[in-house]
């Protein structure tokens with residue numbers, strides 16, 4: 001690290017355990033003396049609230065949704081992420097750019113357009129896919145899952161896996177116990193931050 005902060009994105013289909021792992025990663029990094037912050041998309045801004053309300057209601061135009069996610073991301077970057085990066089923080093993002101690549105890519109059927117409308121968002125420095133099967137995701141669901149259609153989630157997972165194959169993300173098997181998944185997460189993230197692996 002050169003004194004500039006960096007973005008660590010935690011991605012995956014709904015139910016993969018992103019929030020638990022992202023928050024734990026922040027605690028771990030802080031315990032190692034690093035300045036780390038947790039943040040999430042969609043945000044709790046007016047735009048994020050609009051998105052969540054559309055998701056609850058369902059039936060919203062996929063292109064409109066894609067634009068809202070991109071707008072919320074600009075807001076998130078300007079208001080939260082960039083100021084943290086300027087302070088040299090490690091920003092652990094519970095969903096970020098590749099959520100749009102995966103979900104909106106599938107929903108709109110226009111992955112290139114989705115990339116285009118997100119061009120202002122920098123790629124994350126480290127991106128991890130917490131990969132679970134759709135079956136497991138649906139079994140785990142304790143609370144509302146925004147997108148429950150197994151076929152859709154299967155396609156989203158496929159998109160995420162393609163992003164891993166293209167080298168944009170690193171895949172972790174997130175089907176196991178929380179502790180085991182966390183150890184794998186640290187194995188991916190720690191060396192890139194100049195830390196040892198031990199959790």
Ligand code: TMP
Pocket residue numbers: 014041042055069095096097099100101103104145146147
């Ligand atoms: P959450 O459950 O992680 O808060 O996310 C809410 C939903 O928003 C989730 O089903 C995934 C979806 N989503 C997208 O479709 N595109 C995006 O860019 C983001 C950030 C989330």
